[in-house]
Amino acid sequence: MVRARTLAQVYRRFGEVDAAGTSPLYQRVAVALSESGEALRAIEAVPARKRHPALILAALHDLALAGHAPALAAAYAAADGDAAAGAAIDTLLRMTESVVAIAVRRRTRAGETGRCAVLYPAIAEAARRVGANAVGLIDVGCSAGLNLNVDRVGIAYSNGQSLGDPSSPVRLSSSIVADRPIPARAMPEVVARVGVDLDPADVTDADDARWLRACLWPGQPERAARLEAEIALAATAPPLLLRGDAIEVLPGAFARVPADALPVVTTTWALSHFPLESRLRFLHRLDEAAVGRAVAWVSAEGVGVAPAIPTLGDRRASGHSIIGLALFGQSALRAEAIGRCWSRGRLLAWLAGS
Numbered sequence: 001m002v003r004a005r006t007l008a009q010v011y012r013r014f015g016e017v018d019a020a021g022t023s024p025l026y027q028r029v030a031v032a033l034s035e036s037g038e039a040l041r042a043i044e045a046v047p048a049r050k051r052h053p054a055l056i057l058a059a060l061h062d063l064a065l066a067g068h069a070p071a072l073a074a075a076y077a078a079a080d081g082d083a084a085a086g087a088a089i090d091t092l093l094r095m096t097e098s099v100v101a102i103a104v105r106r107r108t109r110a111g112e113t114g115r116c117a118v119l120y121p122a123i124a125e126a127a128r129r130v131g132a133n134a135v136g137l138i139d140v141g142c143s144a145g146l147n148l149n150v151d152r153v154g155i156a157y158s159n160g161q162s163l164g165d166p167s168s169p170v171r172l173s174s175s176i177v178a179d180r181p182i183p184a185r186a187m188p189e190v191v192a193r194v195g196v197d198l199d200p201a202d203v204t205d206a207d208d209a210r211w212l213r214a215c216l217w218p219g220q221p222e223r224a225a226r227l228e229a230e231i232a233l234a235a236t237a238p239p240l241l242l243r244g245d246a247i248e249v250l251p252g253a254f255a256r257v258p259a260d261a262l263p264v265v266t267t268t269w270a271l272s273h274f275p276l277e278s279r280l281r282f283l284h285r286l287d288e289a290a291v292g293r294a295v296a297w298v299s300a301e302g303v304g305v306a307p308a309i310p311t312l313g314d315r316r317a318s319g320h321s322i323i324g325l326a327l328f329g330q331s332a333l334r335a336e337a338i339g340r341c342w343s344r345g346r347l348l349a350w351l352a353g354s
Contacts, residue, residue: 007034007040007043007044007051008034008035008040009034010034010051010052010053011030011031011033011034011040011053012030012031012034012035014026014030014053014054015027015028015029015030015031015034015053016031018053018054019217022217022220023217023218023219023220024079024081024219025075025076025079025081025084025217025218025219026057026217026218026219027081028081028082028084028085029057029081029084029085029088030053030057031085032085032086032088032089033053033056033085033088033089033092036089038089038093039089039092039093042092042093042096042099043056043092045096045100046099046100046103046104047103047104050103050104051103052108054108054215055103055106055107055108056092056099056103057088057217058106058108058211058214058215059098059099059102059103059106059214060072060088060091060092060099061076061213061214061215061218062102062106062210062211062214063091063095063098063099063102064076064091065210065213065214066210068091068095068098069087069091069095071083071087071090071091072084072087072088072090072091074087075087076218076219079218079219084218106199106211107199108215109143109144109201109211109212109215110143110215110269110344114172114174114343114344114345114346115147115268115300115344115345116147116149116150116153116155116164116172116345117155117157117172117173117174117345117346117348118174118268118300118323118339118341118345118348119147119150119266119268119298119300120150120151120155120163120164120187121163121182121183121350122298122323122325122338122339123135123137123150123187123264123266123296123298124163124183124185124186124187124188125183125185125325125338125352126262126264126296126298126325126327127187127188127262127264127296128183128185129325129327130262130294130296130327130329132188132261132262132294133188133189133260134188134189134190134191134258134260134261134262135187135188135189135190135191135261135262135263135264136190136191136192136193136194136256136257136258136261136262136263136264137150137190137192137193137194137264137266138192138194138195138196138250138253138254138257138263138264138265138266139194139195139196139265139266139267139268140196140197140246140250140265140266140267140270140282141196141197141246141267141268141269141270141271141273142195142196142197142200142239142241143195143197143200143201143212144195144200144201144202144203144208144212144231144234145193145195145200145203145234145238145239145241146203146230146231146234147266147268148193148194148195148234148239149170149193149230149233149234149239150164150187151164151165151187151190152164152165152168152170152233153165153168153170153171153172153230153233154166154167154168154170154171154172155171155172155173155174156171156172156173156174157173157174157175157176157182157348158173158174158175158176159176159181161176161181161182161184163182163184163186163187168233169229169232169233170226170229170230170233171226171229172226173346174345174346174347174348175346175347175348176348176349176350177340177342177347177348177349178349178350180349180350180351181350182348182350183350183352191257191258191261192240192256192257192258192261193237193239193240194239194240194241194242194253194256194257195239195240195241195242196241196242196244196246196249196250196253197241197242197243198243198244198245199243200241200242200243202238202241203231203234203235203238204235204238209231212227212231213227213228240256246274246282246285247278247281247282247285250265250282250285250286250289251285251288251289254289254295259293262294262295262296263289263293263295263296264296264297264298265286265295265296265297265298266297266298266299267297267298267299267300267301267306268299268300268301268344268345269300269301269302269321269344270301271299271301271305271306272301272302272305276307279305279306279307280307282307283307283308286326286328287328287333289328290328290329293329294327294328294329295327295328295329296325296326296327296328297324297325297326297327297328298323298324298325299322299323299324299325299326300321300322300323300324300341300345301321301322301324302316302317302321302322303315303316303317303318303320303321303322304316306322306324308326308333308335309322309324309326309335309336309337310322310324310335310336310337311337312337312340312351314340319342320340320341320342321340321341321342322337322339322340323337323338323339323340323341323348323351324336324337324338325338325352336352337351338350338351338352339351339352
């Protein structure tokens with residue numbers, strides 16, 4: 001069991017480093033938790049692997065959104081850090097069992113905003129190279145499957161280019177780095193949308209949708225509004241979500257893509273959670289699926305994380321990610337680094353020829 005002093009250091013660092021500049025509310029709350037012996041003892045009721053500040057704070061946020069912690073909800077709404085700190089400690093002590101139950105059941109969901117700005121041109125490029133008139137999307141590590149609506153959002157790039165649906169209620173933006181523009185071609189028709197996740201979130205389920213909101217750090221109204229639009233858009237045509245280990249579930253996912261469509265598997269910062277052996281098995285699964293049909297894999301992963309994708313000589317843990325495109329078929333695997341991105345797609349450098 002993690003000692004209280006060590007746990008205190010973890011929470012203080014989260015507040016002073018991770019939350020600083022992003023969420024002043026979470027910065028204040030995390031530091032307050034680190035300074036409360038009672039709060040730290042309550043957190044120790046959670047299994048050790050589930051004590052991460054982001055998860056515990058999301059559990060408290062979930063209780064606030066559900067109406068079980070009105071003082072905390074009010075403090076967050078008022079952006080009052082001191083009130084939020086006191087209310088968070090009070091809620092944790094008063095509802096320890098509820099916090100434990102949520103933390104044990106759930107895992108944090110990373111914001112998916114910005115990923116479509118990377119995925120859209122990469123998927124369109126994959127279709128162009130294969131000559132596909134339709135694609136079936138398979139998102140591994142899909143969370144709620146919001147990335148599967150990549151063709152249904154409007155994307156604006158800093159160089160004046162735009163892709164996707166200009167009338168979409170979901171508007172994303174990305175800044176282009178360097179001089180090369182992204183390809184302007186449109187993505188072909190999407191005829192299948194399949195998400196694969198150990199614990200997918202269903203946007204049509206009230207508890208799951210609230211959890212997505214709870215994982216968004218408070219005090220970010222623009223991101224909150226965008227998430228609401230993404231949830232609403234996904235709810236109009238919910239994707240098929242397959243629960244389970246990707247290596248085992250992928251064959252079933254490929255079976256959901258019509259034979260005349262190109263299956264495009266996407267991974268966005270998902271493979272880093274896989275051990276190397278599993279990443280290689282994942283690659284083998286894609287190769288197996290390419291018997292009799294072409295298969296594409298579009299990835300946005302840290303440098304050196306995606307097997308077979310060139311690293312361009314970049315250093316690991318360099319602060320950016322490599323956008324990869326791999327094509328599987330009757331010929332040998334063709335894998336290429338087609339771009340770099342930063343901040344989960346908010347900055348993008350396209351490298352492939354247009």
